[in-house]
Amino acid sequence: MFAGPVEFLKGVVAMDGLPPADRIEVCFAGRSNVGKSSLINALTGRKALARASNTPGRTQEINFFTVGESHYLVDLPGYGYAEAPVAVVAKWQQLLKAYLSGRQTLRRAFVLIDMRHGVKAVDEEIMTLLDRSAVTFQVVMTKADKIKTSDHAQVLDQVRRALARHPAAYPEIVLTSSEKGLGIETLRAIIATLE
Ligand code: GTP
Ligand code: MG
Numbered sequence: 001m002f003a004g005p006v007e008f009l010k011g012v013v014a015m016d017g018l019p020p021a022d023r024i025e026v027c028f029a030g031r032s033n034v035g036k037s038s039l040i041n042a043l044t045g046r047k048a049l050a051r052a053s054n055t056p057g058r059t060q061e062i063n064f065f066t067v068g069e070s071h072y073l074v075d076l077p078g079y080g081y082a083e084a085p086v087a088v089v090a091k092w093q094q095l096l097k098a099y100l101s102g103r104q105t106l107r108r109a110f111v112l113i114d115m116r117h118g119v120k121a122v123d124e125e126i127m128t129l130l131d132r133s134a135v136t137f138q139v140v141m142t143k144a145d146k147i148k149t150s151d152h153a154q155v156l157d158q159v160r161r162a163l164a165r166h167p168a169a170y171p172e173i174v175l176t177s178s179e180k181g182l183g184i185e186t187l188r189a190i191i192a193t194l195e
Contacts, residue, residue: 004068
């Protein structure tokens with residue numbers, strides 16, 4: 001399906017703005033700056049499809065991308081951005097909850113974790129929300145190029161321990177670097193097999 005055309009469909013700020021639930025859908029969640037937009041760009045082979053930036057909290061809307069005829073890729077706003085106004089955070093949490101629990105066609109959520117930081121408290125919160133919404137989630141480690149290979153095992157152990165506490169977690173962890181193209185083909189294959 002990644003061979004098909006890729007397009008930005010729309011940015012959504014409320015439930016009534018969601019596109020029709022007529023395709024297989026996967027979403028990308030993660031802390032601000034973890035590399036969600038960069039990962040979507042890498043997956044689709046488009047350099048600037050999803051906006052990636054150095055400014056945390058850049059992606060504020062739920063952004064829908066179509067891939068071929070059959071799939072939506074969904075870029076969620078980053079969480080855990082300390083400087084975001086309280087009202088903005090509250091509105092976003094409400095929308096996220098509604099989206100995760102109400103979207104029939106959502107097949108899997110990918111929870112992105114920065115290889116340098118491991119699972120933080122805010123990631124635990126999202127994972128708990130996914131458990132409660134009964135959305136299967138899979139962890140994608142990002143920025144693998146930023147730490148030494150010899151440090152990988154320790155971070156992955158911490159992630160595995162965290163996942164063991166979450167019933168909705170899919171056990172396989174995917175290691176990626178959008179910068180180096182690592183793990184991108186693996187992730188494409190995973191998405192392509194979801195039905
Ligand atoms: P928000 O939309 O603000 O939540 O951020 P995001 O999760 O979409 O992150 P984004 O893709 O904008 O990336 C944030 C920064 O990390 C950018 O400067 C990217 O270039 C950088 N980055 C993303 N992925 C990688 C990676 O695999 N390796 C390295 N070295 N840098 C990366
Ligand atoms: Mg983004």
